[in-house]
Amino acid sequence: MAPSGSLSPSNLAAVFKAYDVRGTVPDQLDEEFARRVGAAFVQVTGAPTVVVGHDMRPSSPGMAGAFAQGAADQGADVVLIGLASTDQLYFASGHLGHAGAMFTASHNPAQYNGIKMCRANAVPIGTETGLSEIRDLVAGDEPAPAARTGSISEHDVLAAYAAHVLSLAPVGGRKLKVVVDAGNGMAGLTAPAVFERLEDVVDLVPMYFELDGSFPNHEANPIDPETLVDLQARVLEERADIGLAFDGDADRCFLVDEQGRAISPSTLTALIADRELARVPGSNVIHNLITSKAVPEIVSEKGGTPVRTRVGHSYIKATMAETDAVFGGEHSGHFYFRDFWRADSGMLAALHALSALAGTDVPLSQLLADYDRYPMSGEINSTVADQQAVLTQLEETYGAQDGVTIDKLDGLTVDGGDWWFNVRASNTEPLLRLNVEGKDEATMTDVRDRVLAVIRG
Secondary structure, three states, X not given: OOOOOOOOHHHHHHXXXXXXXXXXOOOOOOXXXXXHHHHHHHHHHXXXXXXXXXXXXXXXXXXXXXXXXXXXXXXXXXXXXXXXXXXXHHHHHHHHOOEEEEEOOOOOOOOEEEEEEEEHHHEEOOHHHOHHHHHHHHHOOOOOOOOOOOOEEEOOOHXXXXXXXXXXXXXXXXXXXXXXEOOOOOHHHHHHHHHHHHOOOEEEEEEOOOOXXXXXOOOOOOOOHHHHHHHHHHHHHHOOOEEEEEXXXXXXXXXXXXXXXXXXXXXXXXXHHHHXXXXXXXXXXXXXXXXXXXXHHXXXXXXXXXXXXXXXXXXXXXXXXXXXXXXXXOOOOOEEEHHHOOEEOHHHHHHHHHHHHHOOOOOHHHHOXXXXXXXXXXXXXXXXXXXXXXXXXXXXXXXXXXXXXXXXXXXXXXXXXXXXXXXXXXXXXXXXXXXXXXXXXXXXXXXXXXXXXXXXX
């Protein structure tokens, strides 16, 4: 039984988000909840086989095992890949051709856990593509077991994953000193597997590779500048060529240059887009609505077609499928690759950066100079009691101004020509997220401060 009401309607409404499940353990998520989700997942998808992975959080192995049992009770065979990064789970889904479930809360603090689910070949499941049906089944009666109970087996895909990502972004050229901060997350497993194959090209300096779901050194959330401080210092201390920071489930990657400066994910998006367009000329490239304006500019300059989409992996992957885009990037450090089943991979993005850098004789800051055109605020989070009231106030304030356009593709985007900002509600936390960009630092700072005054007023 679920001792803490994890199956109650109010809890299910709270933990089923737009494109995953996320909540605190054990009050919102527990093993009984995971078992019921496993059963419902098979009922909704009809998947004959499900591959299941989990991160290093203490609750993850038990919940993954309970999900597997629920899925097997409904007749599906289950393949457990054990400890894995989220992009390793997507690899397994594509490589083996099975539906998948990953137990992780990504960058969230230690008390959280969650489930990211996909159909075979890493096709995402979100609210509009099965997640709401799964939620409704979990809320209903205990399902009757299938006539046949599925098998549960184990399969190690780590070596095959490492070989695959390296085949998509080979690294050769000059030797690089690379500092990697795994944040005690799953890059502590995947980075050694990948970089041991690059010993001739990479001098690896590991940081916080010990898998520890209590995150003893810092939160594994590299979009927060505070979590990059240790990496920035180490890059300078080691006189390294580049620093790489991964989040808890290692599906996101952030860069630090040789001067210890954090690089905007928009800049890395533009670099990878350039590389992919050189490989597949004339392709479509996805960018979400809060990446830098530099991204669609550069995609167009390189002969590609930029395609704007809302934030969130299920939306981006769906748009990639519709447009056959070769690549997609998000401001949050998610990077999506057509040749990786349209899934996001922090490791593959990192390898693209290393490949580009090793193939030149210039430092990273110089390599990226043309891709980094406009000052951005980065994502600024504010806890707000009435999110909709704030969005309405911002729309009324800016909508009356001359030369300003507004759209609501995702949250509120206000574009003044020389500047733009977007404010949107978080899908996983009670926050408003602000992103601002301006033609220069003074413009960006002025707009940022004015908008924050409204949000926090």
